[in-house]
Amino acid sequence: MYFDDLTVGYTFDTGTRTLSEEAIIAFAREYDAQPFHIDAGAAAQSIYGGIIASGFHTLLTAFQLTLEAGVWNEASMGSPGMRDVQWLAPVRPGDTLRVHARVVASAPSSSRPDRGRTEIAYDVINQSDTVVMRYTATHILKRAPET
Amino acid sequence: MYFDDLTVGYTFDTGTRTLSEEAIIAFAREYDAQPFHIDAGAAAQSIYGGIIASGFHTLLTAFQLTLEAGVWNEASMGSPGMRDVQWLAPVRPGDTLRVHARVVASAPSSSRPDRGRTEIAYDVINQSDTVVMRYTATHILKRAPET
Numbered sequence: 447m448y449f450d451d452l453t454v455g456y457t458f459d460t461g462t463r464t465l466s467e468e469a470i471i472a473f474a475r476e477y478d479a480q481p482f483h484i485d486a487g488a489a490a491q492s493i494y495g496g497i498i499a500s501g502f503h504t505l506l507t508a509f510q511l512t513l514e515a516g517v518w519n520e521a522s523m524g525s526p527g528m529r530d531v532q533w534l535a536p537v538r539p540g541d542t543l544r545v546h547a548r549v550v551a552s553a554p555s556s557s558r559p560d561r562g563r564t565e566i567a568y569d570v571i572n573q574s575d576t577v578v579m580r581y582t583a584t585h586i587l588k589r590a591p592e593t
Numbered sequence: 594m595y596f597d598d599l600t601v602g603y604t605f606d607t608g609t610r611t612l613s614e615e616a617i618i619a620f621a622r623e624y625d626a627q628p629f630h631i632d633a634g635a636a637a638q639s640i641y642g643g644i645i646a647s648g649f650h651t652l653l654t655a656f657q658l659t660l661e662a663g664v665w666n667e668a669s670m671g672s673p674g675m676r677d678v679q680w681l682a683p684v685r686p687g688d689t690l691r692v693h694a695r696v697v698a699s700a701p702s703s704s705r706p707d708r709g710r711t712e713i714a715y716d717v718i719n720q721s722d723t724v725v726m727r728y729t730a731t732h733i734l735k736r737a738p739e740t
Contacts (some may be wrong), residue, residue: 476657477653477656477657478653478656478660479660480660480666480669480671482671492670493670493671494671498671501671501672502649502652502653502656505649506624506625506649509624509625509649510623510624513625513626513627519627522627523639523640524627524629524640524641524645524648524680525648525680526679526680526681527677527678527679527680528675528678529676529677529678530674530676531674531675531676531678532673532674533671533672533673533674534673
């Protein structure tokens with residue numbers, strides 16, 4: 447889909463992915479090696495009461511799922527940023543995540559007629575329908591080719 | 594350092610990390626497999642004129658460098674979120690990144706006397722002193738132990 451197809455209010459949903467304890471620890475060892483992500487003993491003593499996924503692991507899983515949904519890929523020219531990134535509830539080993547996305551803003555470029563800016567709010571939801579994470583990303587998307 | 598040490602205006606700097614083309618492509622194949630991150634030919638034809646790092650790769654490199662700086666690790670109880678995540682300039686193979694951090698807000702918890710909220714603005718800077726990325730994270734930090 448192109449910029450012109452993703453009008454405000456358009457929604458889409460992704461597939462799911464389950465995060466194993468092994469995957470959570472492996473990700474965190476590399477990118478976010480805080481004790482409550484990598485050390486079961488320390489995590490049990492923390493405010494979380496056990497290992498939780500790095501928030502970046504949740505974010506990147508959501509992004510993987512979004513790319514796999516294949517909604518805006520063909521039009522993507524990259525992103526200038528994200529806002530209001532919120533980690534709302536812990537993600538624990540065995541949790542299954544999915545993403546619900548909603549277009550919240552859309553504006554054609556004033557200087558470049560081939561593209562526009564699309565803001566999409568992403569909710570990351572677990573198997574109990576709890577929203578564990580939320581963020582809004584701006585995408586630069588190609589306009590539909592002239593036909 | 595603890596919540597009480599990281600007062601508004603406190604700054605710190607991290608070490609550096611260089612992103613090789615191999616690392617950029619490997620990261621993006623897993624987490625952000627868009628053509629301008631993984632395919633030299635497609636990237637050359639894109640608006641970027643060559644492979645650029647996934648913005649998530651830049652973000653996670655900045656976070657690795659921040660953890661390695663060891664400033665707030667001991668006090669960290671996790672993060673409720675980030676705001677104003679901005680990708681300002683492309684990161685290309687061979688670029689060397691560092692982070693400059695500045696405490697921009699600090700408030701003790703009104704309900705929990707053992708912790709506070711600290712907002713830190715992170716600038717990710719390349720070898721030409723260009724700010725390639727910027728974000729502000731909220732950290733929940735333990736207060737200094739009573740002595």
